[in-house]
Amino acid sequence: MKIEDVVCTFCGCLCDDLVVEVEGDMVVNVENGCTLANKKFMGNNRLKTPIKRDGGNWKKVGLDEAIQTAAGILLDADRPLLYGWSGTHGEAQTIGVHMAELLGAVIDNTSTVCHGPSIMAIQEVGHPGCTLGQVKNRADVIVYWGANPIEAHPRHMSRYTTYADGFFLKEAFRERKVIVVDIRKTETANIADEFIMVEPGADYALLSALRAIVRGKGDVLPRTVAGVEKEQLIRVADICMSAKFGAMFFGLGLTMSRGKYKNIRNAIELTEELNRHTKFTISPMRGHWNVYGSNEVFTWITGYPFAVDFARGIAFYNPGETTSVDILKRGECDACLVVGSDPGAHFPGDCCRHLADIPTIQIDPHVNATTHLSRLQIPVAVTGIDAEGTAYRMDGVPIRTRKVIDTTYPSDSEVLDKIYQIIRKET
Amino acid sequence: MRFLLNTGRTITQGSNVEHKNSEAYREEASTCRMNPVDMMELDIEERAPIVVRSAHGEIVMQAIPDAGQARGEVFVCLGPYANHIVSPETHCTGMPDFKATVVDIEPTTEGVWPVWKLMESVGGCRYED
Numbered sequence: 001m002k003i004e005d006v007v008c009t010f011c012g013c014l015c016d017d018l019v020v021e022v023e024g025d026m027v028v029n030v031e032n033g034c035t036l037a038n039k040k041f042m043g044n045n046r047l048k049t050p051i052k053r054d055g056g057n058w059k060k061v062g063l064d065e066a067i068q069t070a071a072g073i074l075l076d077a078d079r080p081l082l083y084g085w086s087g088t089h090g091e092a093q094t095i096g097v098h099m100a101e102l103l104g105a106v107i108d109n110t111s112t113v114c115h116g117p118s119i120m121a122i123q124e125v126g127h128p129g130c131t132l133g134q135v136k137n138r139a140d141v142i143v144y145w146g147a148n149p150i151e152a153h154p155r156h157m158s159r160y161t162t163y164a165d166g167f168f169l170k171e172a173f174r175e176r177k178v179i180v181v182d183i184r185k186t187e188t189a190n191i192a193d194e195f196i197m198v199e200p201g202a203d204y205a206l207l208s209a210l211r212a213i214v215r216g217k218g219d220v221l222p223r224t225v226a227g228v229e230k231e232q233l234i235r236v237a238d239i240c241m242s243a244k245f246g247a248m249f250f251g252l253g254l255t256m257s258r259g260k261y262k263n264i265r266n267a268i269e270l271t272e273e274l275n276r277h278t279k280f281t282i283s284p285m286r287g288h289w290n291v292y293g294s295n296e297v298f299t300w301i302t303g304y305p306f307a308v309d310f311a312r313g314i315a316f317y318n319p320g321e322t323t324s325v326d327i328l329k330r331g332e333c334d335a336c337l338v339v340g341s342d343p344g345a346h347f348p349g350d351c352c353r354h355l356a357d358i359p360t361i362q363i364d365p366h367v368n369a370t371t372h373l374s375r376l377q378i379p380v381a382v383t384g385i386d387a388e389g390t391a392y393r394m395d396g397v398p399i400r401t402r403k404v405i406d407t408t409y410p411s412d413s414e415v416l417d418k419i420y421q422i423i424r425k426e427t
Numbered sequence: 428m429r430f431l432l433n434t435g436r437t438i439t440q441g442s443n444v445e446h447k448n449s450e451a452y453r454e455e456a457s458t459c460r461m462n463p464v465d466m467m468e469l470d471i472e473e474r475a476p477i478v479v480r481s482a483h484g485e486i487v488m489q490a491i492p493d494a495g496q497a498r499g500e501v502f503v504c505l506g507p508y509a510n511h512i513v514s515p516e517t518h519c520t521g522m523p524d525f526k527a528t529v530v531d532i533e534p535t536t537e538g539v540w541p542v543w544k545l546m547e548s549v550g551g552c553r554y555e556d
Binding site: 035040045047051053056058112116117120150154183184185186200252255257260261287306307319321324325326328342346349350352353357365366372373 | 447511
């Protein structure tokens with residue numbers, strides 16, 4: 001059976017035009033998907049039953065025992081950390097936030113190590129963004145800054161930018177100018193009309209130089225800035241100011257480099273300067289398929305987008321203090337629940353050491369690096385394949401993901417709700 | 428020889444992200460892309476093992492040449508190998524310096540660890556399917 005308009009739950013593009021062919025409880029073919037989507041839908045690497053560690057040995061346990069164990073660990077903890085949430089649907093994220101409030105826990109999502117700094121900048125100066133539909137139909141200048149969509153968001157260019165024909169751009173490939181800024185010559189840089197190779201950690205200086213040119217103060221600049229010739233900067237600023245509609249997309253090359261959220265603030269302020277000349281927007285290239293959703297859900301319930309600490313009985317947010325890496329670095333949490341993420345692979349080694357020291361529980365369909373650090377793992381259905389739920393695309397558009405096969409795995413929501421009900425009775 | 432370690436996504440890493448115990452994931456996540464001239468100076472052959480050392484530890488990877496890489500800079504896809512030697516310092520932002528770790532690189536005869544062994548080295552316990 002072929003199912004049309006299936007949503008891919010891999011990256012923040014949330015492509016919703018996949019055609020998935022299923023036979024029984026197996027996906028046998030995927031059309032329109034990128035390499036990442038094909039691998040995701042055709043994958044057959046699920047953990048089959050809950051597993052629990054007993055000293056140095058793992059044993060299989062039933063779902064009820066696993067849920068009781070998870071609830072017990074969280075109830076016993078003085079300062080539990082509930083981390084992840086970007087690889088699950090909004091309904092499960094909601095339960096997670098309510099659970100954190102009951103436990104007096106810290107709840108944090110993966111934006112803490114991806115676009116957390118972008119959100120901090122947006123909190124300072126706002127977000128002149130737009131939907132990807134606007135970009136597709138209007139943008140004749142595209143800037144990718146510290147982002148490599150060919151590797152990380154493989155259909156971003158074909159659905160929304162470089163190769164996507166739009167209402168006002170009938171021959172996008174010829175009519176759109178693409179500017180790429182990076183510290184290395186990536187595959188994306190290879191197809192750019194202008195590639196700016198910036199020195200590592202010097203993005204802030206480069207953004208400031210562009211702002212000066214756009215403001216008409218380019219004469220104060222030296223011959224090169226951050227390893228880039230002034231002539232190229234003037235040329236790029238001209239392209240941007242002459243655009244009918246420009247769209248800048250930035251990635252972790254800005255959020256993780258020296259300057260962090262101040263880089264993003266400067267990029268937003270460059271966008272503001274460009275809006276004195278034309279229409280220009282700026283948007284983060286969100287990684288996990290529902291990391292934007294985790295920020296939305298956390299914000300509408302607590303007022304804060306990530307790193308929310310309920311230890312005081314009210315929601316408290318202070319990046320650098322209530323963020324997961326800092327809490328783990330200080331050895332502060334005494335239990336951790338991981339949902340829809342893999343901190344074992346994506347946190348610094350010193351943080352992994354603390355995750356191994358404390359009872360760490362993982363709710364995830366697959367065996368990953370965190371599995372080896374955990375005391376308990378509960379396998380669940382994969383949202384978008386055998387579970388459905390709400391997700392937010394990288395531009396903030398909510399999309400309902402679909403279930404294309406039936407399996408016996410419970411969804412994230414079902415498992416979390418059972419744990420939540422036990423905690424609610426005991427607190 | 429001193430380098431700046433940068434990390435980021437690759438499509439091979441993304442393709443194998445749900446198979447982290449696989450050989451394909453180990454291969455990609457432990458591959459260090461270097462400027463060919465830097466490799467020549469250090470006398471490192473393609474796919475030869477190297478030890479990458481920071482102030483926070485060391486890890487064995489394999490080197491491959493990448494002409495898009497500037498001299499003095501190396502790139503490893505995000506994952507447990509690169510992160511093993513990244514500092515947890517966040518400068519009060521919550522975000523470690525994933526793209527700017529100063530490392531020393533030299534050839535070695537050691538082999539690359541599988542992911543489970545890396546996790547065991549920080550106190551974890553191997554789970555096998």
